[in-house]
Amino acid sequence: MSEHPAFGGRLLIGAAGSAAVALLPVFVSALRGSFTGTVSVLMTRTATRFVPASTVALFADRVVTGDDPATWARANHQSLVAEHDLLVVLPATANLLAAAASGAAPNLLGAAILAATRPVVFFPVMSAEMWANRAVRRNVAQLREDGHLVVDPATAPRYDVAAGGFVESPAPPAPPAFVDVVRDHLSR
Template sequence: MTQDSADARPPRLLIGATGSIAVTALPAYLSEFRSHFGGPLTVLLTHTAEQFIPAATVRLHADRVVHGESPADWPADKPSRLAADHDAVVVLPATANFLAAAATGAAPNRLATVVLSVPYPVVYFPSMGAAMWEKPSVRRNVATIRADGGHLPEPVWHDTYDVGLGRISRHPTMPPPAEAVKIVADVLSAR
């Protein structure tokens, strides 16, 4: 394939979904990514993401869904294969736990291993509680990811009802789907 034909094809996106309540919004983001980019979408669900949104639901919105950690799946879904088959990774949502793994080079799951294996852009869209986001350790992890070349835009703050607290709380989360697409498009065009 020539460079011109590679540039002409739509980007192959790997969406890494982690275990945050924000992952329940994933279908809207997948629809927006498909609408804008037109290329194949693979979703890699961590085991905690599956606690919030089942793989069967995600399959309605993606070309391929990779989930679970069964060694039987690794011939087709091993991290090096997933890395080779895509042009960018978008971690949406990116929890504090996942940002810690990315900042330190840890590989506690298949998604983190893929992120360590890719030579191309990784975009992280954080979503977590306000107190977590403000912790010095999380801020250090964010700074490390950015210094290492990761793309981690500032989260959008919004108000939601917190069932556990029984009140409205303000917290940082992912931008709306159209804005997330623009961020990813800008990262890809800068390559």
């Protein structure tokens, strides 16, 4: 039984290409504990290299990749944001943050962010060095100035292949904290 009351809405989760996208099913599962609405996932091409869209589809009501031209009329950037109450991006890579901050639309997710008429919620995931980089900090500041929410990442251990061990690194929030942010923004 969930400790929080049920809530609903139409949620669009944008998933950028990062190894952290492999955890997306965990976040959607946590959301399902109290979320009664619909969950659509918009995956970039790179995201689908880390976790197949078919795997994400086991947890979401709908998965869009933009790969099939037959879906373009119905699943384009305009229609996707219009059909949803909130767009959250998990994981948000440094590349995606830069594109969004500069107004670029390098892919369907970038175009959806530009088409959003309500604030977008970004959950950044990257190395500590990247998160501390001045260019990334400027992009985060720009997104916040534009009215979007950029959730500061939690710090958690992750295995670094190059280091051959665990390092402290920026990470998405724990799934219950993710659910709380979604609940808060859908209730606005």
